[in-house]
Amino acid sequence: MTGSTDQVNALLPEKITKICCIGAGYVGGPTCTVLAQQCPDLVVTIVDVNPQRIAAWNSENLSELPVFEPGLSSIVGECRGRNLFFTTEIDRAIDEAQIVFVSVNTPTKTSGIGSGFAADLRYVEASTRRIASIASTPKIIVEKSTVPCRTAATMRAILEANSKPGISFQILSNPEFLSEGTAVQDLLNPDRVLIGSLATEQGNRAAELLSEVYERWVPKDRVLRTGLWSSELTKLKAANALLAQRISSINAISAICEATGANVDEVAHACGVDRRIGPHFLRASVGFGGSCFQKDILNLVYLSGSLNLPEVAEYWRQVIVMNEFSKARFAKKVVQTLFNTVTAKRLALLGFAFKKDTGDTRESPAITLCRHFRQEGAHIAIYDPKVPHSQILMDLTEPGVADDRKNIEESITICSNIQEACRDAEAVVIATDWDEFCAIDWHDIYQIMRKPAVVFDGRRVVDPRQLREIGFRVHAVGIGPELQDNVWV
Numbered sequence: 001m002t003g004s005t006d007q008v009n010a011l012l013p014e015k016i017t018k019i020c021c022i023g024a025g026y027v028g029g030p031t032c033t034v035l036a037q038q039c040p041d042l043v044v045t046i047v048d049v050n051p052q053r054i055a056a057w058n059s060e061n062l063s064e065l066p067v068f069e070p071g072l073s074s075i076v077g078e079c080r081g082r083n084l085f086f087t088t089e090i091d092r093a094i095d096e097a098q099i100v101f102v103s104v105n106t107p108t109k110t111s112g113i114g115s116g117f118a119a120d121l122r123y124v125e126a127s128t129r130r131i132a133s134i135a136s137t138p139k140i141i142v143e144k145s146t147v148p149c150r151t152a153a154t155m156r157a158i159l160e161a162n163s164k165p166g167i168s169f170q171i172l173s174n175p176e177f178l179s180e181g182t183a184v185q186d187l188l189n190p191d192r193v194l195i196g197s198l199a200t201e202q203g204n205r206a207a208e209l210l211s212e213v214y215e216r217w218v219p220k221d222r223v224l225r226t227g228l229w230s231s232e233l234t235k236l237k238a239a240n241a242l243l244a245q246r247i248s249s250i251n252a253i254s255a256i257c258e259a260t261g262a263n264v265d266e267v268a269h270a271c272g273v274d275r276r277i278g279p280h281f282l283r284a285s286v287g288f289g290g291s292c293f294q295k296d297i298l299n300l301v302y303l304s305g306s307l308n309l310p311e312v313a314e315y316w317r318q319v320i321v322m323n324e325f326s327k328a329r330f331a332k333k334v335v336q337t338l339f340n341t342v343t344a345k346r347l348a349l350l351g352f353a354f355k356k357d358t359g360d361t362r363e364s365p366a367i368t369l370c371r372h373f374r375q376e377g378a379h380i381a382i383y384d385p386k387v388p389h390s391q392i393l394m395d396l397t398e399p400g401v402a403d404d405r406k407n408i409e410e411s412i413t414i415c416s417n418i419q420e421a422c423r424d425a426e427a428v429v430i431a432t433d434w435d436e437f438c439a440i441d442w443h444d445i446y447q448i449m450r451k452p453a454v455v456f457d458g459r460r461v462v463d464p465r466q467l468r469e470i471g472f473r474v475h476a477v478g479i480g481p482e483l484q485d486n487v488w489v
Ligand code: NAD
Pocket: 022, 023, 024, 025, 026, 027, 028, 047, 048, 049, 050, 053, 090, 103, 104, 105, 106, 123, 126, 127, 144, 145, 146, 147, 176, 177, 178, 179, 180, 291, 292
């Protein structure tokens, strides 16, 4: 955008009284609910094209909200109907607002150019077109979705080409860094709020207006201001790729630990106390899941390739390769340990969500494990404290995971508690780090399992020594043979 365009579009909202958020998902819902709580004088309206999702956000029973996050339902209860609204009346909410957050999904493309790598921006584009056609007053449009670098330029072009005469827009990048399961705490007390804007008078003023909204509860020094492209790149590439890279690195080390007798917890701790490295995101696991890491790294690989940087693309691709290896290695360990066959054996799978404290299953390692076990002919008894049974069935009948629904229904049982899943099982496989799994009475479980009873801990939630004393055989990721059951090595 040039200075002269700025002069033509000189209008900006003077005061912020109404905010609209397009997309009532895992980001839009919690983000704008917390915003409504912290800014009771602002009216916050969250809109979505999915009427079922909106109806669920409006459920009288707060345990039926479409997103489970600790602490979220009570804030929804406090604000909903006061200054927080969920509706499918998208056009009205957009037009009344001075700030519009675009918080729609940006999945990986599944066909066409960049298929399997590039971000599918169709929902961002549809939202932008809708804003352009509806807006009758100047607005600040905020990219909240994780988008490829320079998406703001595309949005700008769509807005300029389709808006009513004399209506001005300023586009800001304000990526969301919340983690699922801790979203409310992350939003109330963020490490930073990042606002990217064009370095023009209007761009700066728009960024100031958004910053003033956040500064009602976030200390000013944690509100970082950058250029638009740096902000977009920070979120998609740098932050998520760096975090995922740490997990793949520790998981690569965990394979070496298992082969040498080292203990990955000790190694991670000893590395993490170095202040240059830090202790976070060094927890060895069966592999990372979630809607962001894989998608965003694939996108980084695509961007690097498009920029003719094949070595950079290959470097980041290895983070995904290592994650796939971690999941496959763990599944193989289960089969090998159970005397090289799990055909017709009952495996209890504890945890289906991609991490604890969320009902989200997107890219959950549990799905990959189920695929491996089913290929080997196992019967899988699944228990998760939060994921609805219908969601588990849906995930396991996705193309590429299972061939047909009847077949899958015969090879899995979805259970309502840990005991039900473990009864008559040959092995317990822990795929999610739910607190409930740290407090299992393993003496009880041992009694109801077939023998030899084996526990495979993909999340480091059990104490192998304690379980071994009870009589279990134990395999825990990243714990070497000296600490494992000697019978296997
Ligand atoms: P989601 O799929 O849970 O929610 C997106 C919502 O947008 C859906 O309910 C969908 O119906 C709605 N939508 C799509 N197109 C629409 C349109 N044209 N008009 C109105 N509504 C529309 O996705 P999410 O997990 O909330 O992620 C949203 C964005 O935030 C993504 O870009 C994601 O990468 C990013 N992000 C996600 C997380 C996370 O932890 N989930 C964290 C940070 C950033």
